[in-house]
Amino acid sequence: MNASTIIRNGWQKVFGTGARRERPIAGDASHGTILYLEDITVSFDGFRALNELTLYIDAGELRCIIGPNGAGKTTMMDVITGKTRPDNGSAWFGQTTDLLALTEPEIAEAGIGRKFQKPTVFERHTVAENLELAVAGDKRVWNTLVRKIMREQQERIESVMQTVGLGTQRTMLAGNLSHGQKQWLEIGMLLMQDPQLLLVDEPVAGMTPQEVERTAELLLSLAGKHSVVVVEHDMEFVRSIARKVTVLHEGHVLAEGNIDEVQNNAKVIEVYLGE
Ligand code: ADP
């Protein structure tokens, strides 16, 4: 446990873990950090899936997370999205949102979108309807405002369809899309919420080489406007998009750096050869 965690834990004892308060330690906020995971430990029956994991993601960054099976990648995403509560550690979204004090829906509402491996689109609806359904929340508006809101939403659907490259499939049933197109549609559905942070678990599994290439372009185009964290096994894909790569192993960061640095890292080579 580092000094800042000790201070923060002390703070939490006195003030509780309410979501609407300042992150007690500024950390490297001046660099625009959007996600702070510090000393996160998750145990399953005594086995540590995450073991004092500390990881920071910058605003607008595209980060790849790699690591052998069982390294804790999915568990890490479960902690960020509130699906799993850690035994220890802290998780902050920006300076003011304590993720450990929020429920799963509250975390999504706060601006964290998650794309699971399997696409979960509405197969019997068109591409455009899927995007509409992704924001089918608040229609309880005054009549005079409805038209304006509907127009804005229409523009947003158009813009997201262009972003994910499904403009010409807008009236197609989602069930008839290719596997890759379904994945893009689901990313589009997440984009409808305009998340600040997008978590994507193994996006290119099962895709054709052409689809992999287009997915790389899509994720690269999202970086900057959003922070994107991609968990992926396909090293060629990681090489094509990665700026900074984090290697997880046994619930902990084994190495971090650009793709060449991590691929030449002796500890990383040892772990992958021993797989
Ligand atoms: P990765 O996504 O990197 O392959 P996971 O985060 O899925 O790894 O799993 C990390 C470790 O935690 C694995 O050893 C896995 O078996 C274990 N684990 C994950 N979820 C559970 C759970 N709900 N119950 C027990 N063990 C789990």
Ligand code: MG
């Ligand atoms: Mg996993």
